[in-house]
Structures are given as C-alpha cells and as structure tokens.
Amino acid sequence: DGGITQSPKYLFRKEGQNVTLSCEQNLNHDAMYWYRQDPGQGLRLIYYSQIVNDFQKGDIAEGYSVSREKKESFPLTVTSAQKNPTAFYLCASSQDRIGTDTQYFGPGTRLTVL
Amino acid sequence: AQSVTQLGSHVSVSEGALVLLRCNYSSSVPPYLFWYVQYPNQGLQLLLKYTSAATLVKGINGFEAEFKKSETSFHLTKPSAHMSDAAEYFCAVSYYGDMRFGAGTRLTVKP
Numbered sequence A: 001d002g003g004i005t006q007s008p009k010y011l012f013r014k015e016g017q018n019v020t021l022s023c024e025q026n027l028n029h030d031a032m033y034w035y036r037q038d039p040g041q042g043l044r045l046i047y048y049s050q051i052v053n054d055f056q057k058g059d060i061a062e063g064y065s066v067s068r069e070k071k072e073s074f075p076l077t078v079t080s081a082q083k084n085p086t087a088f089y090l091c092a093s094s095q096d097r098i099g100t101d102t103q104y105f106g107p108g109t110r111l112t113v114l
Numbered sequence B: 001a002q003s004v005t006q007l008g009s010h011v012s013v014s015e016g017a018l019v020l021l022r023c024n025y026s027s028s029v030p031p032y033l034f035w036y037v038q039y040p041n042q043g044l045q046l047l048l049k050y051t052s053a054a055t056l057v058k059g060i061n062g063f064e065a066e067f068k069k070s071e072t073s074f075h076l077t078k079p080s081a082h083m084s085d086a087a088e089y090f091c092a093v094s095y096y097g098d099m100r101f102g103a104g105t106r107l108t109v110k111p
Helices: none
Strands: A004-007 A010-013 A019-025 A031-037 A043-051 A054-057 A064-066 A076-078 A087-094 A109-113 B003-007 B010-014 B019-026 B032-038 B044-050 B056-058 B064-068 B073-078 B087-095 B098-101 B105-110
Touching (some): A019 A087, B003 B087, B019 B087, B032 B073, B044 B064
Antiparallel strands (some): A031 A043, A031 A087, B056 B064
8 A cells, every 4th residue: 555654653752862753655756745743733844855865944944854865765853953842743745746736644753852 | 925724723513513614715826725634643634625626625524615715715514523523624725835734623523
C-alpha cells in the first residue's frame, strides 16, 4: 500500500539534545512538507521541499533543519536551538506544489521535551 | 495573503442531528479549498476539496461543502451525525501549493 510513514510515534528528548524525526513516502510524490501542530493553533509549516536536494523555509523554521537526499525521504532535525519543541509533528507529501494538489499526511510524531 | 477562519473551536451535536462546521477564507485570487479530518493522535485525512469545478463538493463519510464566493465561505455539512464523526476538522486554503490551515473545530457527538 502506498502511503507516508513517520517514526517514531512518540519521542522524548532531554533539553539540549538534537533529535531527528523520520518521514518516508512511497507515493512517488515530488513535494514533501513538515508541519508543527499545537493545540488550538492548527498546522504551521516548518519546511518544504519540491525536489531532491532542495528545500525552503516555512513560517517557523528557526531551530529546525531538514535534508532531502532521496525523493522518498525528508527527515526533520529538531535542534537545541528550538526553545519550545514539545508538539505534534506531521509530515505530508503531494504530487507537486501547486494549488490543486492534495497533501497526504503521515500519522505524526509526538515529541516531548523532558 | 490567503487565510482561513473556522468559527467555533468546539461544536457539539446529538447523534442523528445536522453537522455544520463553518469556514471563511480570504484570498486575493480564486482559492483552492480543502477540508481535512483528524482523529486523536493521527494524521490528517482528506474529506473533500474544491478546485472550481463545482460549487457543491461531496466528500467521504457523507460530508459535503458548498463554495459561496459572495460570502467567502466553505462550510462543511453532514445531514445526520454519527458517533464515529467525533474528531477535529480543519479547513485549508491553498494558493500555488502554499496551504494555510484554520485553527480547527473539535466535533463532539452525543448519544
């Protein structure tokens, strides 16, 4: 079955540590996205990538980094510079980054800073 | 810049009653509009989307939404609520792939 997988489902981090969230898709989509979800705030875009080896900052990129070395993979690193990283992180992909394209979402990773 | 506003962070209905979740958008160009549903601790699932082909859009699970340009609205409705409809619903507007989400409306269904 085609889809998007995210791992781990739950992640705990100590303050000062970097952590990497995995996102893999087998939909052959060109575009991939990372969103952060906080209660009552909807989804906010962290980074997106339209092609391999290229990515762009979203609205809240500070304290995060990404890479896109393969079409199917778009890992997100939450660095120690992110002051409030506890949140639910969602990865998505779409065929292309145009207005009509549906974004398909993974199941999410819940990150908690201890 | 485009944006969406969802009126009501919480909506409660009785099983079998009409579901109405409100969404208003602002966009300087004709928008592409989406409704997604999220169950607890899961990702978002597409319910339906409007791409200018028809103003009344039918989606999955009996939901539909009507695009009203004069009111800049894209409200989501379902004639008869089911217990399994309890979830959080997000309206989104997209312009050249820049998708903006509303804050979400949590739907509770009472037996």
